[in-house]
Amino acid sequence: MPRSGNTVLASILNQNKKIGCTPNSIVFELLHNINEAKKAKVFMNFPDHGSVQNVSKKIIQNYYQDWKQDIIIDRSPATTPKNLEYYDYQNYKYIFLKRSLVEIVKSFIDLSLKNNTEKSIEKVYQEITDPNTMLLRSLLALTNGLKSIDKEKYILIDYNDFVKSPKDVIKKIYKFLNIESFNHNFENIDQFSINGMKYDDSILGSYKNIHRINTESITKRSYNIELPQHIIDFCRNYENLIVV
Secondary structure (H helix, E strand, C coil), X not given: CCCCXXXXXXXXXXXXXXXXXXXXXXXXXXXXXXXXXXXXXXXXXXXXXXXXXXXXXHHHHHHCCCCCCCEEEEECCCCCCCHHHCCCHHHCCEEEEECCHHHHHHHHHHHHHHCCCCCCHHHHHHHHCCCCCHHHHHHHHHHHHHHHCCHHHEEEEEHHHHHHCHHHHHHHHHHXXXXXXXXXXXXXXXXXXXXXXXXXXXXXXXXXXXXXXXXXXXXCCCCCCCCCHHHHHHHHHHHCCCCC
């Protein structure tokens, strides 16, 4: 889920050069687009499913073939019902992050206010709850992933636990991935980067700097924002779908 510690967690994990925690990934966008090509008349005129499947099966491997890290953590809504159709999902492990949806919505509104936009709370809410946004796709991936993935194949990390005890959460991840421990720095954290590349948040308008983190410590902010009841109800209803 966005605004749940993804970027700072990735920045910490990337201190270990054996781990490559990606930015928001386009891997499943590529898989989706390849499979959408099968709706074209040129394909239906000669439906060579096997050749398309050959491309799809190698997308993940080919995308990361130049990455030097031993372990790649792809950050994407990989476990939506549609995405699970594209790959052998039980052959992978999953790290799910979750946070109070009310807090996530407030975080987006707070970011919009910081960027001096004139958007109302209702406008921000409508934007971030569009079905095609990262928030709802991530919620779908979380709820469907917890239902579809074997329990030994995933761990669920609560944002509050991460803020309260980041060292313990990192240990949990290392144990889950069965990798050798590493002495991470939790008080001097770099802004997110991987393979010499960084986010360009300047293109995101009212949500610019969304990936900028507090580099000195891991803390939870409080938001002096009062949400209308219908937004709170929306959040509560979605949270009731998250069954562990």
